[in-house]
Amino acid sequence: MAAEQALDLAIDRVRALRGPNLWTRQTALEILVRSPLPQPQATSGRSSSLPRAFESRIRALFPAIGEHWATHLVKPGPATLAEVLEIAALALQAAAGCPVSFSRTQATVEPGLYQVVVEYTEEAVGRKAVEQAQALIDAARLDQLFDAEAAIAELRAIDEDVRLGPSTRSIVDAAVSRNIP
DSSP: OHHHHHTOOEEEEEEEEOSSOSSOSSOEEEEEEEOOSOOOOTTTSSOOOOOHHHHHHHHHHOTTHHHHHHHHOOSSSOOOHHHHHHHHHHHHHHHTTOOOOOEEEEEOSSTTEEEEEEEOSSHHHHHHHHHHHHHHHHHHHTTOOOOHHHHHHHHHHHHHHHSOOHHHHHHHHHHHHTTOO
16 A cells, blocks of 8 residues: 555646747647655666556556657656656557657656646647546556546547648648748
């Protein structure tokens, strides 16, 4: 039980960045995440490792996270729980067919508080992906089931409902490129 409590994750705030911003030129969600995992050490640049059982369970629940895990953790060493949220939210959107590629996790000056930034193409899809990523983490933490196929299908359905059609999208893109509001 103590190991499970050590993996508690709380999302303090989710803010949509709807245009070029400090992190990227793309639309993104900036998520303030509170996790009791320690801040990265100055010597290694990484925090203490996540339990191997947790990593195994999360990969078993959502196998597609594996390819994102390897490409987004550029520093050697273990991941923080905030980075797992980042990778899971991005991987869920990618699995749903959303063309997303940017994410970043940055420790803040307050111990245990992280800024997680995840690109989105449709805000509703990005927000739902963050919720589902948190549910995936909770399922892995508590050794419960997570229906990845249903989660991806739900994201795909939301994307199809809110995304502009191809002709409207091309008109909007042309207007944006010419700085027309």
